[in-house]
Amino acid sequence: MEIKQLNWSRLLKNILLHLLFWMLIVTYFAWGFGFGLAPRKSFINALTFLPGHLLMVYTLLYFLAPRYLLQRKFIQFFLGFLIVLILCSLYTVVAQLSLNSAGNFKGASLFVGRNVLPFIHVGGIALSIKMLKFWFVQRRHTVEAEQQRTISELKLLRAQLHPHFLFNTLDNLHAHALISSPKSSEIVMKLSTLLRFMIYESNAPKIPLSKEVECMNNFIALEKLRFGDSLDISVSIVGDIEQYQIAPLLLLPFLENAFKYGTDKEIDQCWISFDLTMDNSLMRFKLVNSIDPNKDPVGSKAEGLGLEDVKLRMEKLYKGNYNFETIKLEEVYIVNLDITLEKLEVANTEKLF
16 A cells, blocks of 8 residues: 555656646746747747657657667667657647747747757757666666675675684584583583674674674683683783774684684694774774794685685775784784774664663
C-alpha cells in the first residue's frame, strides 16, 4: 500500500513539474513574440504552437535520447532529431497560415529561422534538464555502489581476521585442557569475552578506542597464560583513549603477528613491547617484538590474513590520515602506526552499552 502511495506521489510531482515547465515556455513566447497584441491574444497564439513543442520535447526525452543518445548511437539520434524538426516546422507553417487567414497574428512568416529555432531552443533546454538529471542519478548510483562494495570488502576483511585469531586461541585452550590445567576455565572466560566483542561490538563501523585496547589486553592475557614466564611483554597506554573512536579489529592483527613471530621457539629470549600514546587526536602505536633472524615476518605467506588485510583496511578508511611503516632489523621487528582519529560519537557509545 505504501508503494502505491509513493508512486502516486511521484507521478503527481512529475506532472506538476511538467506543467510548470510548459507554463514558463508559453509565457516566454507570449511575452517575447506578442508585440502589438493584447495579452489574451498573445497567449492564445503561443498556445497554438504548443503542440509542435510538445512533439519535439517528448520525442527527444522519451524516445530519441534513451534509445539512441544514451546508447551512443549518434547518427540515428541526429537523423531522428532532423525528422522531428521537419515535422515541427511543417506544423508551424500550417499554424501560421491559419492565424494569418484569421488576421490574428501580426508578423507571421514562413522564414526558416522563425519556424525552426524555437523548437531547437525548447528541445535543447528540455534535453539539458533531462541529461543533467540523468547524470545526477547515475552519479548517486555509482557512489552508492562504491559504498556498498567498500562495506562488503571491509566485512570480508574482518571475517578473515576472526578465524586466524580463533584458531590461535583454541590451540592455547587445547594445550591446557590436555594437562587438565585449572587455567582452562580462565581461558574459556576470556575467550568468551573476545567472542562477544567480535560478534556484537566489532560490527559497527567505528568503536571506542578503549574497546579495541580492552580486546588487545584480553588477547595478551590469554597469551600470557600460554607462555607464562617464558615471554617478556611490556604494555604502555598513555593518553585519553576514552574520547576517540577507531575501526574495529584494526590494531589486533599487529599484536597477533607480534606473538606469532616474537614467540618463535628458535628465539633465545622472546619479548614484545606494546606502546600506544594519544596526542590529542593523533594515535601513535608502536609494536616491537623479537624475531628469528632466519625468518621474514614481512614476506611470509602466513601474514596474508593479518597485516596485508589491515593495510588494505587502513587505505580505505584512513587514506591521507595515517602513516604506517614496518622496520625489520636483524633480531627485531618494529611496527609504527600513526592515525588521526575522530572524536567518539555519542551514538556509538549508546550502541555499545
